[in-house]
Amino acid sequence: MARRSFRFLLTLFTIALAIALALGQVSTIKAQTLTSNLVQQGVKEYQQGQYQAAIASWQQALADYQATEDNPNTVIVLENLARVYQHIGQAEQAIAFWSQVTDRYQQLGDKQKLGRSLTEQAQAYSSLGQHRQAIAILCGESNHKNQCSDNSAIAIAQATADPLGEVAAQGSLGETYRLRGDYAKAVGYLEASLKIAQAIKNRQLQMSALTSLGNNYSSLAQVSYRRAESAVSRGDIYGSRGVEYAIDSPVMKLRTEGKQQDKSALNYFQASLKLATQQGNSSEQVRSLISSLPIYYRLQDFSAAAKSKQQAQALIATLTPESTTVYATIDLAKLLQPEQVSFTSCYNADSLPAAQALLQQGVDLAKQLQDNRATSFALGELGHLYECSQDYEQALELTQKARLSAEKDKDSLYLWEWQTGRILLAQGKSEAAITAYETAIAP
Incomplete structure (x- = not known):
């Protein structure tokens, strides 16, 4: 059975790795009433990483606003709840709140905010792997000749002249296609997103688009390398003059193509890293550094890999407490060595101590966030680490805890x-x- 890719999860749970919405900020309410004070209290709790407390404050405020049929303030609180649930990895709850948000904006006739909320709803669907639903929300079911349906997020952003909404929707659509494996289609939308982000000088969205383009080209490179392996197995190793592994042989052409795609990916990651460093954005720096590691390994640039690992390990301790940080610790732990960690391969002795520290950090944070899904993955991966060191009792205990957490997700x-x-x-x-x-394979 294939081991699930935690790099994939990192991308999903940040769709900011895909498209970090600058518009995805929790909101305050101006009127100074007891209920508005609750909303502002929730914002403060959210900013301090006290997510469950923020949820409690906003739920109480929501009940008050709904009781007085205060639609404008109700929708603000609904948005905040949707974002906090997405932030802690509870996408199903986020989707339920986004559905209420989009209904309210339709009632209020606010097309721009409707389009933006549709994009964030689509991101929540994508985080659950429901890419078809996300694509339908972002552009429509048919997407004929890149023409999106009128009620889609992209079309609404274009109709309301909302470049911020459009760059987010285009980028989210590109990332969704990337996650589906449709890399050629993804490039067009991601490049469109980057172009708009550059035009409006939005650094956050530029970083997101650059990172997503890097991930896309990295995936394309892996496809090229797999095709090269297939060419070897078929015996397609001869050039036009019958020389084995000649530069014009099918296998060498594919390997060259893969290296070029890897270098393109690195260029995008380095551009994103440069912007993130200039902005002091540790989260985006970590994403770029982690995403670069497999490429450095494939290109056998171990010096650059070592530098990136060192930088990422230093930065990861400074990240805000959120689900994306948990997945970053898991991802980095698995990428501390060139050999891929999987069900059939293990952490090597040199990387074990650092990997164990990172995974324990991930477990502790996931529990603090009360994020069952993240807790499950962090505990399960830590269990695999103990399995690798043949401490089967500890491995089994951690894996059983991962199973219990997974019962809820x-x-x-x-x-x-x-x-x-x-x-x-x-x-x-x-x-x-x-x-x-x-039990594992039971339907």
Whole structure:
């Protein structure tokens, strides 16, 4: 069974790695009433990383505003709740609130805010892997000749002359196509997003578009390398003059193409890193550095990889407490070594201490955030680390905790059932292992 990519998860849970919405900020309410004070209290709690407290404050404010049928202030609180749930990785709750937000903006006739809220709703769907639904919201079902339907986020942004909304919607659509594996289609939307972001001089959105383009070209490079491996297995290794592995042989052309795509990806990541450094944006710096690591390994530039790892490890401790930080710690732990960490490969002895520290940091933060999904992945990966060091009792205990956390967000449950089976098999408990494997593959 393939191990789920945590780099993929990092991208999903930040759609800011995809398209960090500058418009996605929690809002205050001007009128100084008891209810508005609750809203402002929630904003302060949110900014301090006290997300559950912020939710409680906003839920109370929401009930008050709904009781008085105060639509404008109700929609502000609904937006804040949608964003905080997305922020802590609870996308299903976020979607439910975004549905209420879009309904309210339609009632209020505010087309610009409707378009922007549709984009954020689409991001929440994308974070759950529901890419078709996200595409429908961003551009429409058919997307014929790149013409989006009138009620889509992109069309609304264009109709209301909202460049900020359009750059976010275009970028989100490009990222969604990238996550679906439609890299050629993704490039067009991501480049359009970058162009608009540069025109309006929005650095945050430029960084997001640059990082997403880098991820897209990195994925294209991996496709080229896989095609090169297939060419070798087919015997397509001869050039026009019959020389093995000649520069004009199919396999070498594909390898060259992959290297060029990797270099393009690095250029995008470095451009994003430069902007992030200028802006003092640690989160975007970490994303660019982590995303660059697999490319440095593929190009065998181990000096650059070591420098990027060192920078990322130093910066990651400074990040704000949120779900994206949890996935960043997992991702970095898995990329501390050139050899890919998977179900069939392990952390090497040199990387174990640093990886363990990062994963424990991720576990602690996920628990603090009360994010079951992030807790599940962090605990499960830490369990795999102990499995690699053959401490099967500790590995099994952590994996079982990951399973319990996954019961509430079931998309990772099969991973930990499978890992449980593998650990039990290593302990010689064949019957229990078979039961775990059967549970993992059960519909």
